[in-house]
Amino acid sequence: MDLSGFLSVIQVKRLEVQTDPQDTSCYSYDASNLESLPAAVIFVKNTQEVSTVLEAANYFKIPVTPRGAGTSLAGGTIVAPGGVVLSLTQMNKILEIDEENLTATVQPGVITFDLHRAVEKLGLFYPPDPGSVKMSTLGGNIAVNAGGPHCFKYGVTKDYVLGMEVVQANGKVIRFGGKYIKNVSGLDLGSLFIGSEGILGVVTEATLRLIPLPEIQRTLLAVYNDLDAASETVSDIVRNKIVPATLELMDQVSMQLIEKARPANLPLDAAAGLLIAVDGPADQVAKEMKVVEAICLRNGAREVRVARDDAEQEKLWEGRRSANGAMSQNCKAFIVEDTSVPRTMLPEMVRRIKEIAGRYNIPCAVLGHSGDGNVHPHLLLQELTEDEWARADKAVDEIFRAALDLGGTLTGEHGIGLVKKKYLNWQFSSDALELMRLLKVTLDPNNILNPNVLL
Numbered sequence: 370m371d372l373s374g375f376l377s378v379i380q381v382k383r384l385e386v387q388t389d390p391q392d393t394s395c396y397s398y399d400a401s402n403l404e405s406l407p408a409a410v411i412f413v414k415n416t417q418e419v420s421t422v423l424e425a426a427n428y429f430k431i432p433v434t435p436r437g438a439g440t441s442l443a444g445g446t447i448v449a450p451g452g453v454v455l456s457l458t459q460m461n462k463i464l465e466i467d468e469e470n471l472t473a474t475v476q477p478g479v480i481t482f483d484l485h486r487a488v489e490k491l492g493l494f495y496p497p498d499p500g501s502v503k504m505s506t507l508g509g510n511i512a513v514n515a516g517g518p519h520c521f522k523y524g525v526t527k528d529y530v531l532g533m534e535v536v537q538a539n540g541k542v543i544r545f546g547g548k549y550i551k552n553v554s555g556l557d558l559g560s561l562f563i564g565s566e567g568i569l570g571v572v573t574e575a576t577l578r579l580i581p582l583p584e585i586q587r588t589l590l591a592v593y594n595d596l597d598a599a600s601e602t603v604s605d606i607v608r609n610k611i612v613p614a615t616l617e618l619m620d621q622v623s624m625q626l627i628e629k630a631r632p633a634n635l636p637l638d639a640a641a642g643l644l645i646a647v648d649g650p651a652d653q654v655a656k657e658m659k660v661v662e663a664i665c666l667r668n669g670a671r672e673v674r675v676a677r678d679d680a681e682q683e684k685l686w687e688g689r690r691s692a693n694g695a696m697s698q699n700c701k702a703f704i705v706e707d708t709s710v711p712r713t714m715l716p717e718m719v720r721r722i723k724e725i726a727g728r729y730n731i732p733c734a735v736l737g738h739s740g741d742g743n744v745h746p747h748l749l750l751q752e753l754t755e756d757e758w759a760r761a762d763k764a765v766d767e768i769f770r771a772a773l774d775l776g777g778t779l780t781g782e783h784g785i786g787l788v789k790k791k792y793l794n795w796q797f798s799s800d801a802l803e804l805m806r807l808l809k810v811t812l813d814p815n816n817i818l819n820p821n822v823l824l
């Protein structure tokens with residue numbers, strides 16, 4: 370590892386770089402509880418610069434962590450010792466919106482919400498909407514195959530990536546896919562890079578699929594005195610062949626903390642709430658809202674509140690999106706997990722999370738994109754003593770065991786990152802892990818790309 374050799378190339382090529390810890394220290398963190406100070410942060414403006422950085426890093430064997438907005442909850446941007454950050458935030462242009470082919474071509478540093486706004490003005494829709502939508506970048510979304518509330522009906526990020534440009538660890542640039550929907554030519558390299566958490570290559574451009582913007586969206590909040598009844602409702606809605614645009618579960622702790630941080634008129638005495646949005650043509654939405662309301666009531670909802678207008682609807686969603694911030698204001702640190710189980714197992718998963726957290730005496734808020742079985746338990750740490758961390762670690766272990774027992778997975782959308790690496794062999798056989806390692810070694814023989822993460 371020769372950092373000074375690497376930095377001298379970066380200087381000769383006149384790339385923007387910071388090395389003073391006063392400037393770089395904020396790149397030590399993401400939204401996980403981990404930190405590690407990078408040796409340098411390099412800000413790239415185009416694909417050529419990314420290629421230059423990786424070629425030099427590969428030669429001097431410097432670990433490189435690609436970084437978008439740094440909102441990873443899994444420690445995906447925590448640099449390896451002696452490593453540098455490759456910041457993609459200045460590559461933030463929407464290069465083209467093609468209204469006839471229904472595509473958008475973007476650089477990786479575009480904030481997801483900026484794409485939403487740009488295409489919505491044209492009556493188009495890019496559905497993936499992580500809770501971090503106003504901060505996170507499309508490159509980061511692709512690198513973890515991000516989800517969000519809309520993914521129940523519309524699918525996750527990978528369902529919208531048609532083409533990509535990727536810079537490999539050796540600096541070589543490859544492109545695959547394009548503006549076409551159907552494509553079975555060659556191996557599907559896109560699926561290799563999507564969700565690979567920056568360990569196989571750096572995404573420098575993407576062509577994304579757009580769809581027509583639904584005519585209207587309406588939101589309701591179903592209020593329950595019983596958490597089980599709320600999670601049982603989810604399956605009943607789907608059994609009735611209704612696929613709402615979103616189907617979000619919040620338990621009492623979540624609603625109380627959200628309400629304290631960002632009042633949205635959530636009921637503080639209720640055990641749970643389901644935030645459900647239905648979208649489509651106006652007449653169909655009106656019909657489906659009535660059916661959803663009836664299903665909630667027959668599953669034990671004590672009340673169903675339909676948002677009267679767009680402002681009330683947005684207030685509810687802003688509240689939901691602010692959940693992580695709300696949690697952080699009410700504890701010294703929190704651990705958010707991201708298990709995903711078959712939808713029918715959701716009620717059992719929620720019950721087990723509550724039971725496990727209770728047994729280890731850790732306050733726990735549960736919310737999640739329950740329509741697709743994706744549950745986020747938030748363990749709210751109050752003391753940060755060794756004993757509390759140890760209890761939390763054990764609780765997390767048991768939560769993962771429960772998710773795998775119920776036929777689920779360790780992470781639905783946040784990625785493995787640094788945080789969940791130790792659990793990978795609980796989910797995958799040694800042969801499967803060996804194949805993953807073989808791919809990594811083939812694409813990155815010097816192990817420079819995000820070597821801390823995933824494997």
Ligand SMILES: Cc1cc2nc3c(=O)[nH]c(=O)nc-3n(C[C@H](O)[C@H](O)[C@H](O)COP(=O)(O)OP(=O)(O)OC[C@H]3O[C@@H](n4cnc5c(N)ncnc54)[C@H](O)[C@@H]3O)c2cc1C
Binds near residue numbers: 436518
């Ligand atoms: C409040 C809050 C709510 C959230 N809600 C959701 C949610 O609902 N759904 C969800 O899926 N996630 C959610 N997240 C997690 C996080 O926002 C997502 O993982 C997001 O996709 C990360 O984007 P980013 O730009 O911040 O990427 P970063 O955090 O910067 O990076 C994430 C990973 O991608 C890699 N990476 C970044 N850019 C590139 C690139 N161009 N090429 C290759 N690798 C790259 C990094 O090395 C890292 O491993 C939430 C986070 C917060 C803080």
